[in-house]
Amino acid sequence: MSELHALKNKIAVVGVGHTAYGDFPLISDYGLGAQAFKSAISDCGLEKNEIDGLLVCRVPSYARMGEVLGLNPRWTMTLPGHGRMSGMSIIEAMLALETGAAKYVALIYTNIGRSRRVNYGGEDASSFWNPWGFTSPGAAHAMMFRMHMAKYGTTTRQLSEVSVAFRKHALLNPTAVMKKPITSDDHASARRITEPLGLLDYCLINDGAVCMILTTAERAKDLAKPPVLISGVGARDAFERSAISNFDQDFWYKEIKDAGTQAFEMAGVTHDDVDALMCYDNFSPTVLFSLEGLGYCGQGEAGAYVQGGTLQLGNKLPTNTDGGHLSNSYMQGWGLNVEAVRQIRGECGARQVADCNVVQYIASTPCTRSIIYTKG
Amino acid sequence: MTTQTYDKPLPIIDELSKPFWDHALEHRLSVQACTHCRHLQFPPSPVCPKCLSDEQEWLVVSGHATLLSWVKFHRAYWDGFMQDIPYDACLVQLKEGPIMVSNFSGPTPANVHIGMPLKVTFEHVTPEVALSRFTPA
Numbered sequence: 376m377s378e379l380h381a382l383k384n385k386i387a388v389v390g391v392g393h394t395a396y397g398d399f400p401l402i403s404d405y406g407l408g409a410q411a412f413k414s415a416i417s418d419c420g421l422e423k424n425e426i427d428g429l430l431v432c433r434v435p436s437y438a439r440m441g442e443v444l445g446l447n448p449r450w451t452m453t454l455p456g457h458g459r460m461s462g463m464s465i466i467e468a469m470l471a472l473e474t475g476a477a478k479y480v481a482l483i484y485t486n487i488g489r490s491r492r493v494n495y496g497g498e499d500a501s502s503f504w505n506p507w508g509f510t511s512p513g514a515a516h517a518m519m520f521r522m523h524m525a526k527y528g529t530t531t532r533q534l535s536e537v538s539v540a541f542r543k544h545a546l547l548n549p550t551a552v553m554k555k556p557i558t559s560d561d562h563a564s565a566r567r568i569t570e571p572l573g574l575l576d577y578c579l580i581n582d583g584a585v586c587m588i589l590t591t592a593e594r595a596k597d598l599a600k601p602p603v604l605i606s607g608v609g610a611r612d613a614f615e616r617s618a619i620s621n622f623d624q625d626f627w628y629k630e631i632k633d634a635g636t637q638a639f640e641m642a643g644v645t646h647d648d649v650d651a652l653m654c655y656d657n658f659s660p661t662v663l664f665s666l667e668g669l670g671y672c673g674q675g676e677a678g679a680y681v682q683g684g685t686l687q688l689g690n691k692l693p694t695n696t697d698g699g700h701l702s703n704s705y706m707q708g709w710g711l712n713v714e715a716v717r718q719i720r721g722e723c724g725a726r727q728v729a730d731c732n733v734v735q736y737i738a739s740t741p742c743t744r745s746i747i748y749t750k751g
Numbered sequence: 752m753t754t755q756t757y758d759k760p761l762p763i764i765d766e767l768s769k770p771f772w773d774h775a776l777e778h779r780l781s782v783q784a785c786t787h788c789r790h791l792q793f794p795p796s797p798v799c800p801k802c803l804s805d806e807q808e809w810l811v812v813s814g815h816a817t818l819l820s821w822v823k824f825h826r827a828y829w830d831g832f833m834q835d836i837p838y839d840a841c842l843v844q845l846k847e848g849p850i851m852v853s854n855f856s857g858p859t860p861a862n863v864h865i866g867m868p869l870k871v872t873f874e875h876v877t878p879e880v881a882l883s884r885f886t887p888a
Contacts, residue, residue, distance in 0.1 A: 497828030502762035503794040506882055509840035509852045510828045518820040518842055525820075525865040570823035570837070618794055619842070619852065624819070 379608070380641045384751050386469045387595035387602035390419030390588035391713040396552050396704035399582045400490035404434055405443045407584035408485045412444055415586035420599030421479060426588070428477025430468055432460050432484045433707070440483060450477040456486070458657055461708030462736060462744025466608050468589050478590060484709040485584040493580065504619070513577055515621035516658040517569040523626065523660065524571065527675035531571055533682055535562035537659040538575045538701055540686040545698025547688070547726035552581050553702040576659040578700035585709035587716075592751070603716045606733075607642025607747035609634035617741045627739050631668020634743045638735070642747040646671055649747075650731045651718050652692055653711035655738035656699040662686075665739045688726060696726045708738050715748045757877050759831035764879070767795045770809040775881040778873045782849050784810040793849040814871035816843040816885060819850060821863065843869055843885050856886035 392414025394407050408431070416423050429448040431437045433456025441448065450471050454460040461484065468480040496511025504510060523529045539559055545551035557575060565574040595602035611630040616623055639645060646669075654665045663677035671692060672680035686694040697703045697714040704710050715734040717723050736746040764772050771793075774781040783795040787804035798805045821841035827833040839859055844850050855863075856872045869885035876882055 494828070496826075502764070502768060504852045505760035505829075506762050506876075506880070507840055507852050507854050507884075508759065508824060508829070508832050508835070508838060509822075514822050514824065514840065517822040521820045521822065522865060567823070567825040567837070570825060615800065618792075619850070622842075624850075 382469055382473055382605070383641050383643070384604045384606050384749070385592055386472050386589055386605045387592045388587055388605070388716045388748070389590055389595045389598045389600065389602055390415040390421065391586070391716050392416070392418055393550070393585045393706070393710065393713060394583045396550060396581050396583040398489045399487070402487075402582070404485040404487050404584070405440055407487065407582065408434055408440055408483045408586070409443055411485075411584035411586035412481060412483055415481065415588050418600065419588050421588065426479050426481045428468065428471055428480030430454070430464050430480060430482045432456060432464050432482070432709070434483060434485045448477065450480070456707065458655060458707040459738055459740040459742040459744065461712060462738050462746055463742060465587070465589070465605070465712065465746060466610065466744065469605060469608070472589060472591055478594065480589045482587045482589065483584065484586075484706060486706065487582050488705070489581045495580070511569065512621040513572060513658055514569040515619060516660050517572040518622055519626055519664070520660040521571055522624070523663065527678065529663065529675075529678035531563065532559060533678035534576065534659050534663070535559040536681040536684065537656070537662045537686065538562050540684065541656065541695045541699040542702045543687055544696050544726055545702035547724075548697050548703055551698040551703040552579055553698065572658060572660070575701070578657050579702070579705045581705050583704055583706055585706050585713055587709070587712060600720060602751070603719045603748050604751040605746060606644070606749040606751070607638040607640070607745075609637030609641070609745045610743070612742045614741060621741070623741070626664040626667070627741070627743055628664070628668050628674060630743045631665060631737070631739050632670065634745045635669040635737065638745040638747045642733075642749065644733055644747060644749070648733045649692070649735045651696055651715070651728045651734045652694040653715045653734060653736045654694050654699070655708050655711065655740070656695060656701050659701065661739055662694070665737045668739060669735070669737060669745070688728065693728050696723065696728060708736070712736055712746070719748055719750055757831075759876070760829055761877065761880055767797065771795065772880060774809065774811060775873060775883055776875075776879075778881070779811045780814045780845075780871045780883050781809045781811045782845065782847065783807050791848050793851060810847075812845055812847045815846040815888060816851075816869045816871070818863070818865055818867040818869055818885075819844050820865060821855075823859075841885065851883070854882075854884045856884040860887045
């Protein structure tokens with residue numbers, strides 16, 4: 376029996392692509408997915424018919440997606456449109472490639488939530504929350520952030536550092552949805568939604584699609600771009616305490632620590648080696664919880680840690696250099712994984728992290744996943 | 752209030768949850784208790800998540816709790832809450848252990864803080880449904 380650690384540097388990301396981000400009422404999921412796929416195929420230089428593995432996420436029908444692209448894979452998988460599924464999908468594709476179930480896997484994510492007016496909240500038919508007016512992932516994170524404030528003295532001013540840093544990065548990213556600079560004062564005066572959280576603590580909702588192409592490091596050598604290797608992965612779910620969805624009294628501290636430790640140990644790197652962090656930011660507090668769980672600062676110290684621009688480009692831990700879900704695009708983790716690849720390739724132009732060799736991805740949710748990418 | 756005028760979401764009462772709502776109509780707060788290992792839990796489940804026994808009963812609890820957190824909703828996700836915004840939803844931990852989503856019985860309590868002792872009250876919103884809410888103890 377083999378260990379997951381044996382997959383260190385065995386699987387590579389060879390192609391990435393995405394659509395424009397915005398409001399596209401006239402394009403279907405499949406139209407967007409096809410655009411992203413074409414862009415990723417051209418990025419790596421493969422013929423489309425060499426793709427023999429297809430994983431789709433949030434795409435309504437895997438079969439229709441395959442039909443649209445004219446593919447007949449040997450390995451097909453579909454996963455639901457939850458943010459936590461991006462990291463999970465990439466790990467699934469690694470396993471398929473390692474076992475030989477597929478040689479080249481295309482992972483396609485599509486989202487038409489903006490133009491079709493998807494509501495996050497009010498529809499989760501839970502008889503044990505709705506009658507009291509409680510709903511939405513944002514409200515669950517607001518509950519957690521209030522607890523973090525009371526327990527550790529974290530302030531909304533400290534929290535604003537997250538939104539301000541990511542907006543600053545978005546201004547350097549031509550594809551980002553948000554184009555206007557913001558300050559901590561703007562963060563404080565923004566419309567409240569689920570207090571203590573306000574509008575600038577919330578992710579965007581926009582249409583778009585992302586495609587990543589993975590293969591083995593061996594095969595990657597023959598393709599167009601230098602491969603970016605998956606050096607470490609880590610995983611831990613927390614279903615036992617998930618009666619209130621998207622909520623955990625301990626901010627998933629133990630689970631994030633566990634997933635992070637697995638990824639660091641497998642990759643053989645430490646915090647000091649990480650040149651940039653790609654941190655799932657559905658809501659700004661998630662970033663603080665992630666920094667603590669991963670050990671970039673002590674438990675309860677993330678508020679102080681992010682003060683003074685720590686997460687901004689050029690500073691201690693450049694985070695979400697594309698602008699993240701708060702200011703670039705709501706691609707539910709997929710956009711962040713693409714940014715990790717592009718940073719390591721050195722393709723990020725004005726927002727490029729100097730000498731970028733190691734990038735960590737983390738999604739802190741009831742299914743926490745971390746991935747460490749390197750040049751190998 | 753009658754069902755005609757009550758336009759907030761109502762629970763779907765099924766076999767599993769009916770005892771909770773029946774107790775609530777009698778102003779008694781209850782949680783599910785495993786008759787095998789005595790684990791208490793809420794919301795109810797078809798089997799005990801600790802020992803997987805399907806022998807479960809409902810235990811009427813003290814109604815005493817502490818405040819774990821609260822959120823002020825400035826957005827109405829249902830039309831029925833439109834006239835209430837901003838309104839609070841809170842999360843309480845019962846003295847017996849389980850946590851529940853609820854509301855404060857009236858306006859935000861003066862000196863509201865995490866850890867605040869609370870006790871349950873009930874409001875009949877329809878003839879079939881009484882909602883548990885919490886007030887400072």
